[in-house]
Amino acid sequence: MGPQPYYGPDFGLLQRQDPELAQVLLDELERVRGGLQLIASENFTSPAVLAALGSTLTNKYAEGYPGRRYYGGCEVVDRAERLAVDRARELFGAEHANVQPHSGATANLAAYAALLQPGDTMLAMALQHGGHLTHGSKVNFSGRWFDVVSYGVRRDSELIDYDEVRELALRHQPKLIVCGATAYPRLLDFAAFRGIADEVGAWLLADVAHPIGLMAGGAIPSAVPYADVVTFTTHKTLRGPRGGGILCTAELAARIDRAVFPFIQGGPLMHAVAAKAVAFGEAMRPDFGEHTRQVTANARALCDALAAEGMRPVAGGTDTHLALIDLRDLGVSGAEAERRCAAAGITLNRNAIPYDPEPPAVASGIRVGTACATTQGMGPEELKEVGMLVAQAVRDPGAAPAVRERVAALLAIHQPYLSEY
Ligand SMILES: Cc1ncc(COP(=O)(O)O)c(C=O)c1O
Secondary structure (H helix, E strand, O other): OOOOOOOOOOHHHHHHHOHHHHHHHHHHHHHHHOOEEOOOOOOOOOHHHHHHHOOHHHHOOOOEEOOEEOOOOOHHHHHHHHHHHHHHHHHHOOOEEEOOOOOHHHHHHHHHHHHOOOOOEEEEEOHHHOOOHHHOOOOOHHHHHOEEEEEOEOOOOOOEOHHHHHHHHHHHOOOEEEEOOOOOOOOOOHHHHHHHHHHHOOEEEEEOOOOHHHHHHOOOOOOOOOOOEEEEEOOOOOOOOOOEEEEEOHHHHHHHHHHHHHHHOOOOOHHHHHHHHHHHHHHOOHHHHHHHHHHHHHHHHHHHHHHHOOOEEHHHOOOOOEEEEEOHHHOOOHHHHHHHHHHOOEEOEEEOOOOOOOOOOOOOEEEEEOHHHHHOOOOHHHHHHHHHHHHHHHHOHHHHHHHHHHHHHHHHHOOOOOOOO
16 A cells, blocks of 8 residues: 555644644634624535645646646646536536636626726626626726716615616617626516617626525526626635636637636636536535525525514515615614624624615625525524524624524534535
């Protein structure tokens, strides 16, 4: 028998060599295990994904694409990227996939680079109504380099106003229409966006950074049949490593690939590409479909419980993994609610609600998501209790110790990273 194969992670070694940094890793795990994680954009990726992330593939330079690299010795990492691309295409029924974007923001940067020139007009959802910074905010490259027209949600229903989207598209003739959001709890009508894009001859980009995992698992309808380009992140509901990806039509494949490399990135992170392949493989299993249906059922249970406690769900509820809650009736700001929940062992984020009278740093709402809790094995009954605990913590700072106790009891049964998945 030869020597033990070396495959990567050795926590004992890190502890011996760099105890200070090793302690950070331990403390973060303890933080996560010591509280409820309701941040809608987070998840607990599998140990198998973590193993690929911690592998020696991080060492390899592989500028270019499989079979067309600018470095030697890429024949092995080529296999990782081919697996990732093939799995992504099969999982989403897409004609082409690019798995190299380092993040959701760079996936969007590449998609814009493929479709637009500086100064071109694009139509996207306003940040204040749930859109993302990369959808045209002035503090982001997208708002600086493009002529951005924004649509929002209706004041009465808090749903996207498709009449407004169409009117703005007809008036401004954008070259690109972006749909997708970071804080919109309802389904998007991709067919309506497609129809509007066709009417004005615009490209349609669906940024499904958040719900991509739900689409992979079949819990909600996919954007892929409708959009020319779909950008996504791999670390939210998809439960993979931190990173981004792009799906597109065969027609746009070469443009998208050139936009990712060499236009906006250099060498791909091959350990992350390998980990994306692992995550796509996991998402292809039938149990992932079941998991995503549980995520949405849990979000409904959480949202209903919060509503029953007088915490108003924006847009009347949720169809996805997240809910946006208007706290104005309680007289507590989003920032204060975030602090009170933290003191009670519940991590969530403040969030602007549509037509928010408060500045973003204060905000009138909170955003909650159920991806982490579902990965931990919680079901609707637990999420109902979580809703009551959030309400208690937000209403009464004095309730923090009692809420913390209940949170600890829930976590004693549902610890992340205790079972294989
Ligand atoms: C809709 C949307 N697009 C893009 C991004 C950016 O992703 P990343 O943080 O990986 O750059 C996010 C992140 O929350 C998002 O919600």
